[in-house]
Amino acid sequence: MELGYALSLVSRYKREGLIHKGTEINLRSQLMAILKELIMDFTKGESTSIKEEVAQNLLASICYAIDTAVCSYPDDKRYSYIMSKRLKGVYNDGIYMLNNMMNETKAIYREVMKSKLDIPLEIYNSTLDGIGRFFKDYSILYSAHDTVADIDYPLVLDEMSEKGLIYIREYLLMLRYETAFVQYFSFENVLKLLDLYGKYHGFNYTKGYFNIFEICFIQSFLAVLAGKSAFCLELFSYDLDKAAMQLRILESSDVDKALLTNTKKMITELGVEEKKVIEYINEYFNKAFKRIKIACDQGNLLELGLIKQEESVQLKFKDGDRIGQKRFRRIIAELNNTNSIKEKIASLKNSIHSLKDFIDVMEADVFYRKEFAEVFVALDFSYLAILYKYFKGRNSIAHGDNEIEHSEGSWGFELMEYIKALPANVSAKIIELADQLELDEDLLPED
Amino acid sequence: MTNLIRMESLESGIRQIMAVNKETEKYGLTLTRADAVEIISNRERILKATGRIELSYEVIKKFIELFSSSSYISQDEYASVINELLEVFYYLKNESNDDIPDDILIERLKDVFENKCGGCIELISGKELMYIIRNYNRKEGFGGEEEWN
Numbered sequence: 192m193e194l195g196y197a198l199s200l201v202s203r204y205k206r207e208g209l210i211h212k213g214t215e216i217n218l219r220s221q222l223m224a225i226l227k228e229l230i231m232d233f234t235k236g237e238s239t240s241i242k243e244e245v246a247q248n249l250l251a252s253i254c255y256a257i258d259t260a261v262c263s264y265p266d267d268k269r270y271s272y273i274m275s276k277r278l279k280g281v282y283n284d285g286i287y288m289l290n291n292m293m294n295e296t297k298a299i300y301r302e303v304m305k306s307k308l309d310i311p312l313e314i315y316n317s318t319l320d321g322i323g324r325f326f327k328d329y330s331i332l333y334s335a336h337d338t339v340a341d342i343d344y345p346l347v348l349d350e351m352s353e354k355g356l357i358y359i360r361e362y363l364l365m366l367r368y369e370t371a372f373v374q375y376f377s378f379e380n381v382l383k384l385l386d387l388y389g390k391y392h393g394f395n396y397t398k399g400y401f402n403i404f405e406i407c408f409i410q411s412f413l414a415v416l417a418g419k420s421a422f423c424l425e426l427f428s429y430d431l432d433k434a435a436m437q438l439r440i441l442e443s444s445d446v447d448k449a450l451l452t453n454t455k456k457m458i459t460e461l462g463v464e465e466k467k468v469i470e471y472i473n474e475y476f477n478k479a480f481k482r483i484k485i486a487c488d489q490g491n492l493l494e495l496g497l498i499k500q501e502e503s504v505q506l507k508f509k510d511g512d513r514i515g516q517k518r519f520r521r522i523i524a525e526l527n528n529t530n531s532i533k534e535k536i537a538s539l540k541n542s543i544h545s546l547k548d549f550i551d552v553m554e555a556d557v558f559y560r561k562e563f564a565e566v567f568v569a570l571d572f573s574y575l576a577i578l579y580k581y582f583k584g585r586n587s588i589a590h591g592d593n594e595i596e597h598s599e600g601s602w603g604f605e606l607m608e609y610i611k612a613l614p615a616n617v618s619a620k621i622i623e624l625a626d627q628l629e630l631d632e633d634l635l636p637e638d
Numbered sequence: 639m640t641n642l643i644r645m646e647s648l649e650s651g652i653r654q655i656m657a658v659n660k661e662t663e664k665y666g667l668t669l670t671r672a673d674a675v676e677i678i679s680n681r682e683r684i685l686k687a688t689g690r691i692e693l694s695y696e697v698i699k700k701f702i703e704l705f706s707s708s709s710y711i712s713q714d715e716y717a718s719v720i721n722e723l724l725e726v727f728y729y730l731k732n733e734s735n736d737d738i739p740d741d742i743l744i745e746r747l748k749d750v751f752e753n754k755c756g757g758c759i760e761l762i763s764g765k766e767l768m769y770i771i772r773n774y775n776r777k778e779g780f781g782g783e784e785e786w787n
Contacts, residue, residue: 220647227693237739240685240692240731 195251196258197273197281198222204270221278225253233333248334255336255355256285263288289331289356296360297326303367306374310382311397318344325359347405347475368471369404375461376407376424384410384424387497406497408475411461412483413496416453421460425499431492438487446487450480511544519548526557535562536569546577553602563605576624578606584630651678651695658699662706666713669702673717680721688728697727697740704748710757722759723747726767734771746770 201218204210229249230241241249260281264272273281300322307319318341325340336355346365351358373381381403388406389396407424414423416434438446454476463469476483486494514522522542529535535558543549558566567575582603610618655674662668669677677698685692701720705711711719730743738746747762750770755761 223693230691230693234736237741238731238736239694239696239740240690240728241736242732243689243691246691 195254197261197269198254200261200269201273218273218278222250222253225279225282226250229253229332248337252330252333252335252337253282256289256331257282258285259288259292259335259357260285286331289335292356292360293326293329293331296356296363299360299363299367300326303363303370306367306370308370308373308381308403309378310385310403312344312385312403313398314343314400315403318342322359322363329356331356343400345400345402347402347408348471348478364467365471368465368468369402371465371468372461372463372472373403373407375463376411376422380422380424381407384497387499391497405475405479408472409479409483409495410497411457412453413492415457415460416492421457426496428493428498431496431498435487435490435492439490443488446484450483450487451476510546513545513548514542518542519551523552523555523557526552526555532558532562532565536566539566540569546581550578550581550602558602560600560605563602564609567606567609573624575606575610576621576628577630579610579621580625580628580630582606583625648675648678651698654695655698655702658702661703665706667706667711667716668713669717676717677720677724681724684725684728688732690728690731697744698724700741700744701727704744705751708748708752708757710752719759723751726759726762730767730770733767734774738771738774742774743770746774 198218201210201215205212205215226246226249229252230239230246233245233249234241257278261269261273276284304319304323308315321341321343325338328339329337334355338354338358340359342362344366346362346369348365349362351361353361384406385396385403388401389399392399410424410426411421413426413431413434415421416437417426417430418433418437419426419430438449441449454473458469458472463472483495486492522538525538526535529538539549539552543552553563553566570578585603610621613621652671652674655669655677656671659668678695681692681698698720701723705720705723706716726747727743730738730747731740734743747770750762750766751757751759754766
């Protein structure tokens, strides 16, 4: 809605010969009468003249109210509405509509503030504060057209040419839809993603200029494309490779369909039900489609999403301090004199802090066969992984990679049996951890 | 948009100004149609020069009504005095940032014209104008005496 829409409509009708020049002049006189009245109101009746820029502002405000009323009618009814009501009536209708719109916009703002994202992004928070101040500074009578607010936070579909209250209302509605979408994800995951975004682009994300909805949308979209959950915002390079591979085997027109289906799948999986939010997501997808398609065609999804670097596969184990020989012998004697396995394990935990010492205790015949399992139960996965790594390392030196020492009753044998007996995902985790471990050679006892 | 605002009815203005003659003729002062045209045209020039907009002739009428009783104005110079007073008036409106209401400013100018400057419009300039602006207090009006050389 351009400012002075109603005036330009009348001018157009006059140019097309649909109305007389006198009608146009008459309408302009009506407009001046409204302005004259507003000037008196603005100056509280104390002045009949004002500065030109003030007058222009007041006139723009009048036109904004008139245009608001006129544009509430369908195109073909607008001119007859202006003629039937006279401009003052149209203006009053406009003021009435703007007052209603103000109440509605305040309600939307309250809703947005209640559900606002608790994210330390400066432009996001300062924009919301700015809109709060807008309601105090905005005047429907004197500056209806003015968007007296610093709106810095960019929305994905904010290409409106609107001004004033109408713009603020539309902005808040879109922000509400975006917020609703982001709230489908775990707050911690969103923060991690934004942090990753900042690191990727080389800045502190809290001071960045970006749109949260867009980042979450793209990440979730790619997650679904990679066969992961729509709630997953953490992607690795192999996820994008997988997604790219899925698309590579399709024909170009099928790629378009696949991308569209992917969005629907994402929406369904997230459980988005609000129609307006779904429409907003789809509208954004349509806007972003070209960019997504180009990245897919080029097989370069890294252009779109953010990947987390795989964690380092080298976990260094640093052994604790060894105890002296005398003390070691005393501990062994205590363990041999203890019948309770619980007491043995407690003593072990309190006294032994070195892997080498632990192995030496394991090999000192202080535990019976069945007691080993209880010792292993008391250890966490990482320690079990260390023992596994140690045992396999020693065993490969003695017997080669493919054989395990079969010495029933030995701690190593019992360890392997214990790990084998664990649930498959647990034993796999221990073995995976062991593979990532690096033991210093001096940690291996001399054979 | 400025041109739109400036499209006023000249004829209406002339009629309104001429109508005030009924009040002023008892003081021996009247304005002809030519005088009215000149005053309106002069006002337009001043408004443009001072960057102001006015959609009525109230100020002109008030000047005519108030100053017609001045003992210092003769029929010969009547229109030109009004023109010069208008120039001072709109200048002061800008300088005071529209802080002084029209009626109060016009009355103040009358007071200065009559009681300080002996009807000499040239004396209402420079320092005197600043006194007017500075000495105006929104709550008290022009309370207190200004300093005059």
